[in-house]
Amino acid sequence: MSGSGIPPDWQDDPDLAAGEYVLGTLSPDERAAFAEALEARADLRSAVAAWEARLAPLAATIPAVAPDPALWTAIAARIRPAAGAAVAADAVPAHPVAAGDRIVRLERRVRRWRMTAATAAALAAGLALWIAAGGTAALREPPHYLAVVDRGGTLPALIVRVDLRAGVVQVRSLAAETPPERSLELWYIDAGAAPQSLGLVPGETARLPIPAALRTRTETATFAVTVEPKGGAPDGKPTGPAIYSGRLIRD
């Protein structure tokens, strides 16, 4: 009854716990524990969604308030982060991103990840993935990289460099804990075309060539990392959840 340890209420009536979660009246401990349980339990997620739908008309009656016009500008700046600022925003270790680089954030596709690869949820939760690909030819430092950075000690991290001029993606895995019996595979998806595999994300450093035919269209292409059966997608087509995807954006 009193709230220490795992809330026993869920066993009695998870649906009412879900209702209280939606109301926002769970104690901070219960709320955090419930949110964590949501990650793993589809039944709780659908119970929460049902309460959200039931109660939403009440919220929808609240009169609208026009935001300050500057607010969108602030949001726009955050979703297309400037070099450096982007890194800080997610508390990712600051890599020196050269001015003029192109940056892309590879978004996590959390939902599909959750549904199909629950065992590896920690992997998705712990990663943030960034691409910085060199733009101008004059840059002296290695101008291209994509990094996957971990936030926890046991979670895997990748550093990936994308060299568009040489047409090479270099993947380096740090402390990688690929889900058991799974492989991570890197894909290149041209607009409107089927995904093309660039290869498996290896346990150690590897260079994956970007096919020459694709190099000129990298501006419009999407890169993605999916979870595949051990050894990679059997038919050359992605079968698992895309845990990251993103495209190059000219800065």
Added chain:
Amino acid sequence: MVWLGRPAHRQNGAVWGDEALGSAQREADLARLIEGVARGERAALQALYDATAPKLLGIILRILKDRAAAEDTLQEVFVRIWQRSGSYDPLAGAPLPWLIAIARHRAIDRLRQDRSARLTQAEDGWFERLADTSDGEADLARRDALAQCLDQVAMPQRDCLVLAYCEGWSREELATRFDRPVNTIKTWLRRGLLSLRTCLETP
């Protein structure tokens, strides 16, 4: 006292009106925008922002009371939508409740982080607004059902539900207001939810 009659005046004074949300067509539009956001389309996020930010800000402001904190939270909400739009499943529910849920959770998380005492001033008028069908296109069937069923929830419980949902009141704040132990409030909330669920699911 709850009054479910139709108010004499319309509540809808915002530049951006309620009619922009709620209908099936609008829901489909919102769902399409969220899909666009999931594909990384910034224009889709901006369109989604234009369509929903005022409504979401109203909801957040009702919970946080502080304009600057509310706008800050709204910013977090849209950054989160940008990052999490892939988690929206159209089969699992309509887009507006999904957006409202993100906004409310962010607002409540922020509220609970701020340990300082806040003014918990109840505001009346929820039921009148809920029962006000004059603003047209909002999802009238759901609204009507919720109004009817809330009306059947016994009184202190109903107030607890509405104050918690709309204004972000915690169990402790409700306990203070109603001068009851926190556990009693918890019981009221659960009874209220149960009553609401039973009513809404009865054809």
